[in-house]
Amino acid sequence: MNRLQNPYLAALVLRVALGLMYLSHGALKLFVFTPAGTAEYFASLGLPGFVGYFAILIEIGGGLLLLAGIQARWVALLLVPQLLGAIILVHGAKGWMFTNEGGGWEYPAFLIASSLALFLLGQPERQRQA
Numbered sequence: 001m002n003r004l005q006n007p008y009l010a011a012l013v014l015r016v017a018l019g020l021m022y023l024s025h026g027a028l029k030l031f032v033f034t035p036a037g038t039a040e041y042f043a044s045l046g047l048p049g050f051v052g053y054f055a056i057l058i059e060i061g062g063g064l065l066l067l068a069g070i071q072a073r074w075v076a077l078l079l080v081p082q083l084l085g086a087i088i089l090v091h092g093a094k095g096w097m098f099t100n101e102g103g104g105w106e107y108p109a110f111l112i113a114s115s116l117a118l119f120l121l122g123q124p125e126r127q128r129q130a
Contacts, residue, residue: 023063
């Protein structure tokens with residue numbers, strides 16, 4: 001492994017980036033849309049309104065756990081269903097590009113791929129020194 005190939009640093013960058021993204025999505029629902037507004041939106045999708053509160057908790061909690069490095073592989077994996085739900089219930093019908101009105105599904109799909117990469121990467125094993 002040379003200095004430009006560092007799986008520890010790669011895992012750290014990926015984990016921090018994902019943590020910030022999930023945290024910002026939860027903060028958007030909490031501070032901009034408000035919990036009541038988020039619950040109302042989830043109800044408009046045909047889901048029980050309280051699911052919106054869980055979405056906020058999952059995104060903020062998951063983001064904080066990723067940033068702290070606590071069970072990061074498993075947290076990343078457990079965040080995937082939230083994004084799949086976002087694609088199926090909201091973004092899938094809006095087309096591919098996230099810049100489409102209402103947001104397409106490219107960004108949630110990328111977060112899923114990134115979360116799965118972090119899960120699969122796990123904690124890189126140190127190479128034994130010869």
